[in-house]
Amino acid sequence: LSQVFDMSKMEGYQTLAPSEARNDEVQEPLQIYVCLLSSRCITLTLSPGSPVKELQSAAERYFRMGALRLFSANGRLLKQGCCRLQDVGLQDGDTVTAIAEPLKLAAHPWGSMMCAFSISGPVVTWGDDKTGKTGTSIAPYLVGVQAVQATSHAFAAICHDGSVVCWGDPEGDCTQVAQKLRNVKEIQKNHAAFAAILSDGTVVCWGRPEDGGDCSSVQQQLANVQQIQSTSSAFAALCGDGSVVCWGNPTNGGDSSAVQDQLKDVRQIQATGFSFAALLADGRVIAWGSEMLGGDVGRVPSRLRNVCQIAASDAAFAAIRQDGTVVTWGAPANGGDSFKVYDELRNVKHIAANSCAFAAIRADETVVTWGLGLRGGDSGAVQDQLKHVQQICASWCAFAAITSTGHVVTWGHPDRGGDSRGVQDKLQDVQQIQATRNAFAAILADGSVVTWGDPESGGDAGQVQDQLKDVLQIQASESAFAAILADGRVVSWGFPTAGVIPTTAEHESSVEL
Numbered sequence: 001l002s003q004v005f006d007m008s009k010m011e012g013y014q015t016l017a018p019s020e021a022r023n024d025e026v027q028e029p030l031q032i033y034v035c036l037l038s039s040r041c042i043t044l045t046l047s048p049g050s051p052v053k054e055l056q057s058a059a060e061r062y063f064r065m066g067a068l069r070l071f072s073a074n075g076r077l078l079k080q081g082c083c084r085l086q087d088v089g090l091q092d093g094d095t096v097t098a099i100a101e102p103l104k105l106a107a108h109p110w111g112s113m114m115c116a117f118s119i120s121g122p123v124v125t126w127g128d129d130k131t132g133k134t135g136t137s138i139a140p141y142l143v144g145v146q147a148v149q150a151t152s153h154a155f156a157a158i159c160h161d162g163s164v165v166c167w168g169d170p171e172g173d174c175t176q177v178a179q180k181l182r183n184v185k186e187i188q189k190n191h192a193a194f195a196a197i198l199s200d201g202t203v204v205c206w207g208r209p210e211d212g213g214d215c216s217s218v219q220q221q222l223a224n225v226q227q228i229q230s231t232s233s234a235f236a237a238l239c240g241d242g243s244v245v246c247w248g249n250p251t252n253g254g255d256s257s258a259v260q261d262q263l264k265d266v267r268q269i270q271a272t273g274f275s276f277a278a279l280l281a282d283g284r285v286i287a288w289g290s291e292m293l294g295g296d297v298g299r300v301p302s303r304l305r306n307v308c309q310i311a312a313s314d315a316a317f318a319a320i321r322q323d324g325t326v327v328t329w330g331a332p333a334n335g336g337d338s339f340k341v342y343d344e345l346r347n348v349k350h351i352a353a354n355s356c357a358f359a360a361i362r363a364d365e366t367v368v369t370w371g372l373g374l375r376g377g378d379s380g381a382v383q384d385q386l387k388h389v390q391q392i393c394a395s396w397c398a399f400a401a402i403t404s405t406g407h408v409v410t411w412g413h414p415d416r417g418g419d420s421r422g423v424q425d426k427l428q429d430v431q432q433i434q435a436t437r438n439a440f441a442a443i444l445a446d447g448s449v450v451t452w453g454d455p456e457s458g459g460d461a462g463q464v465q466d467q468l469k470d471v472l473q474i475q476a477s478e479s480a481f482a483a484i485l486a487d488g489r490v491v492s493w494g495f496p497t498a499g500v501i502p503t504t505a506e507h508e509s510s511v512e513l
Helices: 052-063 177-178 216-221 259-263 337-343 382-387 421-426 462-467
Strands: 004-006 030-036 040-046 068-071 093-098 104-106 115-118 124-127 147-150 154-158 166-168 184-189 194-196 203-207 223-228 233-240 244-248 266-271 276-281 285-289 308-310 318-323 325-329 348-353 357-362 367-371 391-394 398-403 408-412 431-433 439-444 447-453 472-474 480-486 491-492 509-513
Touching: 030 052, 030 124, 040 052, 040 491, 104 147, 104 447, 104 472, 115 147, 115 154, 115 431, 115 480, 147 184, 154 184, 154 194, 177 203, 184 223, 184 233, 194 223, 194 233, 223 266, 233 266, 233 276, 266 308, 276 308, 276 348, 308 348, 318 348, 318 357, 325 421, 337 367, 348 391, 357 398, 382 408, 391 431, 398 431, 398 439, 431 472, 439 480, 447 462, 462 491
Parallel strands: 004 040, 030 093
Antiparallel strands: 030 040, 068 093, 104 115, 115 124, 147 154, 154 166, 184 194, 194 203, 223 233, 233 244, 266 276, 276 285, 308 318, 318 325, 348 357, 357 367, 391 398, 398 408, 431 439, 439 447, 472 480, 480 491, 491 509
16 A cells, blocks of 8 residues: 655645755655555655655654655664755655654552653653653653653653653752663662663662662662662662662561572562562572561571562562472461462462462462452452463552453452443453552453453543544553553553543543654
């Protein structure tokens, strides 16, 4: 399929005046063929002096896609900047390949903001009017954004050159450490602080000092860092030699001195909101942090052997051993006590968790649950439906399981996503599910979306339902959802101050990037 557009006849088009053209001559327009990898093509007619950006914008409008990158026939990226078509060597009849940059979304699960970005496109944030807005002062620095992390009230973006740009709440301001933020590989966050791993394995922190924004006390130990895990207010860094370095709120895992001599040959770190658990190379587990909320394995240390996976609720851990049995510890009300289902926890392959309960998928694709009953720890009412389960998604106090037939089974708090009977007939061919604190959103095979749960947490998408077509991805904040559509638009719904895109005069809730 192809179509021809003469850009010189389109409203707003301007050609260079003769004095601006090369050799002071009026140049003949160029016909440029722009093709997607799918073989859809368009022929655009533009002046040789037209900016590359104009060619890109015209292609994006026609293909209804955002953030296209253009490549010449020899595979060279046509950079926008101030370059003109003639400056990048394009000639009449040339073919340009357009590749869509995947749009990504970022949000903190406790936050009230969302962010949409792509490598070649702009960064758009929305939500809480008091924090999170990308002002004109930082927009020029948000170039080639590779990744974005969010605390509850601030964002940090890694740019193409390894630098970092921050915006939002003043506590997320990285100005004081900006000169150190070079060659950044990865950023981790907790509720109010950030920690960046540089390419040389060192770490730079900023944010609320007492919650991990100040790592000066352990700076010398932060070498060859491979990954960082976080509780709500502390960080734990896993170093290349298998050691662990902690900082932040000591009560919530920022102080590992009591078990430091045991933290050797660590392979993985998991976290609740208040404590850490480290899986060692020999299959043992070491925990620290708030003792009552997962930081003490005192009653089950002998059973924590041959562990291969660890899952975490808000205040408890569940470890899967190589033989498929499960060991739990932490706050009983959060799933730390699995005694009642001990005999059922056999051949477990995966465990999902919400704030107060766990759900284990066994090898026969059935499910075992424990924890606070009303919040998903009791699946008795739907147990006969929990067969052929492939994956489980969790909100704050409910679960939603997808079966091999594409159907959905829900349980937990009925008003917060645990009861999907009102939309059950629509939940067919479900591909994936996302959750806010109290609601779920499912993407179907045809690209449509079905929602349920608390309306103020995104459980009712009625106002934007007709826009939710050809959905590729959904991201959730605490109380809102945002969907990326195939045409590059983002549609958001949920609690008005938690992720809904600022309204236009027509009160629309979508934005084109």
